[in-house]
Amino acid sequence: xxxxxxxxxxxxxxxxxxxxxxxxxxxxxxxxxxxxxxxxxxxxxxxxxxxxxxxxxxxxxxxxxxxxxxxxxxxxxxxxxxxxxxxxxxxxxxxxxxxxxxxxxxxxxxxxxxxxxxxxxxxxxxxxxxxxxxxxxxxxxxxxxxxxxxxxxxxxxxxxxxxxxxxxxxxxxxxxxxxxxxxxxxxxxxxxxxxxxxxxxxxxxxxxxxxxxxxxxxxxxxxxxxxxxxxxxxxxxxxxxxxxxxxxxxxxxxxxxxxxxxxx
Amino acid sequence: xxxxxxxxxxxxxxxxxxxxxxxxxxxxxxxxxxxxxxxxxxxxxxxxxxxxxxx
Amino acid sequence: xxxxxxxxxxxxxxxxxxxxxxxxxxxxxxxxxxxxxxxxxxxxxxxxxxxxxxxxxxxxxxxxxxxxxxxxxxxxxxxxxxxxxxxxxxxxxxxxxxxxxxxxxxxxxxxxxxxxxxxxxxxxxxxxxxxxxxxxxxxxxxxxxxxxxxxxxxxxxxxxxxxxxxxxxxxxxxxxxxxxxxxxxxxxxxxxxxxxxxxxxxxxxxxxxxxxxxxxxxxxxxxxxxxxxxxxxxxxxxxxxxxxxxxxxxxxxxxxxxxxxxxxxxxxxxxxxxxxxxxxxxxxxxxxxxxxxxxxxxxxxxxxxxxxxxxxxxxxxxxxxxxxxxxxxxxxxxxxxxxxxxxxxxxxxxxxxxxxxxxxxxxxxxxxxxxxxxxxxxxxxxxxxxxxxxxxxxxxxxxxxxxxxxxxxxx
Numbered sequence: 001x002x003x004x005x006x007x008x009x010x011x012x013x014x015x016x017x018x019x020x021x022x023x024x025x026x027x028x029x030x031x032x033x034x035x036x037x038x039x040x041x042x043x044x045x046x047x048x049x050x051x052x053x054x055x056x057x058x059x060x061x062x063x064x065x066x067x068x069x070x071x072x073x074x075x076x077x078x079x080x081x082x083x084x085x086x087x088x089x090x091x092x093x094x095x096x097x098x099x100x101x102x103x104x105x106x107x108x109x110x111x112x113x114x115x116x117x118x119x120x121x122x123x124x125x126x127x128x129x130x131x132x133x134x135x136x137x138x139x140x141x142x143x144x145x146x147x148x149x150x151x152x153x154x155x156x157x158x159x160x161x162x163x164x165x166x167x168x169x170x171x172x173x174x175x176x177x178x179x180x181x182x183x184x185x186x187x188x189x190x191x192x193x194x195x196x197x198x199x200x201x202x203x204x205x206x207x208x209x210x211x212x213x214x215x216x217x218x219x220x221x222x223x224x225x226x227x228x229x230x231x232x233x234x235x236x237x238x239x240x241x242x243x244x245x246x247x248x249x250x251x252x253x254x255x256x257x258x259x260x261x262x263x264x
Numbered sequence: 265x266x267x268x269x270x271x272x273x274x275x276x277x278x279x280x281x282x283x284x285x286x287x288x289x290x291x292x293x294x295x296x297x298x299x300x301x302x303x304x305x306x307x308x309x310x311x312x313x314x315x316x317x318x319x
Numbered sequence: 320x321x322x323x324x325x326x327x328x329x330x331x332x333x334x335x336x337x338x339x340x341x342x343x344x345x346x347x348x349x350x351x352x353x354x355x356x357x358x359x360x361x362x363x364x365x366x367x368x369x370x371x372x373x374x375x376x377x378x379x380x381x382x383x384x385x386x387x388x389x390x391x392x393x394x395x396x397x398x399x400x401x402x403x404x405x406x407x408x409x410x411x412x413x414x415x416x417x418x419x420x421x422x423x424x425x426x427x428x429x430x431x432x433x434x435x436x437x438x439x440x441x442x443x444x445x446x447x448x449x450x451x452x453x454x455x456x457x458x459x460x461x462x463x464x465x466x467x468x469x470x471x472x473x474x475x476x477x478x479x480x481x482x483x484x485x486x487x488x489x490x491x492x493x494x495x496x497x498x499x500x501x502x503x504x505x506x507x508x509x510x511x512x513x514x515x516x517x518x519x520x521x522x523x524x525x526x527x528x529x530x531x532x533x534x535x536x537x538x539x540x541x542x543x544x545x546x547x548x549x550x551x552x553x554x555x556x557x558x559x560x561x562x563x564x565x566x567x568x569x570x571x572x573x574x575x576x577x578x579x580x581x582x583x584x585x586x587x588x589x590x591x592x593x594x595x596x597x598x599x600x601x602x603x604x605x606x607x608x609x610x611x612x613x614x615x616x617x618x619x620x621x622x623x624x625x626x627x628x629x630x631x632x633x634x635x636x637x638x639x640x641x642x643x644x645x646x647x648x649x650x651x652x653x654x655x656x657x658x659x660x661x662x663x664x665x666x667x668x669x670x671x672x673x674x675x676x677x678x679x680x681x682x683x684x685x686x687x688x689x690x691x692x693x694x695x696x697x698x699x700x701x702x703x704x705x706x707x708x709x710x711x712x713x714x715x716x717x718x719x720x721x722x723x724x725x726x727x728x729x730x
Contacts, residue, residue, distance in 0.1 A: 134433065
């Protein structure tokens with residue numbers, strides 16, 4: 001039985017222009033700093049590190065001078081459907097303790113770290129590997145300087161809980177409080193921007209309300225360069241990518257051999 | 265978890281799911297109670313002790 | 320005198336011999352204890368689980384144990400609800416095996432979740448749309464039912480039975496066992512199914528995702544069927560091992576043959592539906608996601624040998640063996656068939672857990688490998704050791720096999 005889709009007030013989404021992304025990683029660092037993401041003394045174990053915004057590098061597989069490289073920053077997709085037409089992400093239905101919810105007003109998929117029991121079912125359900133488990137306690141030893149960037153707006157997660165990108169939901173709360181103080185109901189486009197979008201030196205990340213035709217994101221997603229990761233799974237992610245390169249768009253999804261025409 | 269706790273909703277999902285849970289727990293509880301009460305009554309001599317044979 | 324605790328009319332080995340038997344299992348249990356303490360103290364980095372292998376060895380053991388423990392509810396259903404009285408020979412053993420499997424699985428889960436102290440949140444903040452919540456509720460209730468089914472067997476210990484209140488309580492419980500058996504059947508049906516449903520509803524994971532009926536994916540029904548096909552075979556296997564070790568006949572041949580034939584029939588039915596489901600999945604969910612059958616079996620050690628072993632060698636082969644009376648009546652072939660059947664079900668659970676996670680969905684994600692650490696093996700093998708110890712102690716002091724005296728007359 002398919003649940004009814006409620007009409008959401010806002011649908012916050014992101015557009016990442018891969019033609020502009022240089023792979024500098026400023027978004028990754030800004031995200032970690034903004035969200036109190038713990039690092040390990042040895043960060044080389046890439047299977048168990050935490051990186052809400054993860055940077056992938058893909059190549060077109062050709063030799064010089066046709067060799068091309070593309071960097072793909074991947075936050076949480078904040079999916080709208082679970083692949084079967086139900087109006088919530090695949091990770092939300094499966095959570096045992098209701099520790100992850102989708103906020104119907106903003107479309108943001110939040111995480112409640114104090115409620116998470118660490119069963120990791122949501123990690124299994126997410127095809128984008130956007131969820132990270134705390135295999136260790138948070139590493140913020142005194143005197144090493146790491147504790148100096150801790151923000152009071154967002155909790156530090158302890159061991160044994162899952163965390164993920166929240167589109168800097170605390171910044172949304174900050175913007176809402178400011179708007180309320182000024183007697184407004186709506187927040188402006190420039191008032192709520194996640195740390196990654198703010199930090200990107202190339203301006204590759206745009207963030208806004210996909211429901212609002214005046215926001216840049218809702219115009220950008222109409223571009224012929226726009227695509228999403230794993231669209232065929234019907235998770236309806238709210239993170240769009242722009243690329244003029246066909247080979248990049250092909251890497252975003254799986255195709256049966258007979259479905260692809262050869263690349264020119 | 266219970267109809268009195270936070271997040272409880274009176275929707276069909278909660279009613280069916282917790283309905284069956286409480287039914288199972290009730291059956292188990294009643295069964296145990298029945299065996300216990302019968303034992304006490306038998307010990308007090310108020311009930312006939314039937315020698316239960318394995319058939 | 321220890322022999323006063325033995326059931327009436329049977330012999331048991333010396334206390335020294337029994338103690339020597341328990342030693343290796345106690346050592347494994349100790350290994351498991353150390354591993355569990357380390358995981359609770361230092362967090363789950365003690366394992367080799369990762370953000371890719373969120374479910375790993377422990378979940379395979381959990382699902383495997385629960386599938387093999389299905390003999391308990393199914394035998395109870397056949398005895399009390401269908402009325403197959405001859406299964407009473409083996410019912411006690413099946414209940415004890417079931418209790419071992421479920422309590423062992425719960426113990427492993429206590430270490431597996433990242434925040435064991437928050438385990439009760441599954442109940443208090445239950446998300447009723449999650450299959451895992453359904454599993455947790457049903458397994459908890461069923462463990463209570465199994466404990467109640469186990470209790471009369473314990474109370475039938477020769478010395479305990481001499482105490483009148485205990486004897487009466489045990490007999491009164493026994494009289495209403497059908498109620499508990501029916502409740503157990505209902506609960507087991509749902510949790511065996513929901514364990515399959517857990518994977519079928521991961522619609523964004525093409526390897527596991529399945530279509531289905533209403534909210535239940537096809538894996539729901541396939542897991543129930545495979546569990547009732549393999550559970551009785553596991554019970555037969557344990558009984559045969561016990562017979563070998565004790566050098567006694569414990570269960571009459573009729574009982575064993577009935578269960579074995581039924582297992583064969585259920586396994587054959589399951590395989591027909593499983594093959595149909597696999598074909599449907601290849602042409603349905605997999606193709607829609609842009610993936611072919613071999614795309615799932617080309618990474619690491621997870622090759623096409625897996626489905627061949629699961630459905631062929633450990634599926635079709637034991638089904639044939641169990642359905643041919645001439646083979647089934649020979650102990651050697653019966654044990655091989657039961658072993659293959661149980662292995663096939665473990666392979667099925669393994670595939671759904673490990674291969675679902677191992678095969679990346681994003682084309683640019685790399686394949687990561689996984690091998691369990693000694694701590695993971697410790698906790699997992701401790702459940703086996705616990706099972707062996709509990710069954711050994713139960714066999715020694717409790718009348719587990721009602722026909723033991725009749726089948727082994729003391730001259």
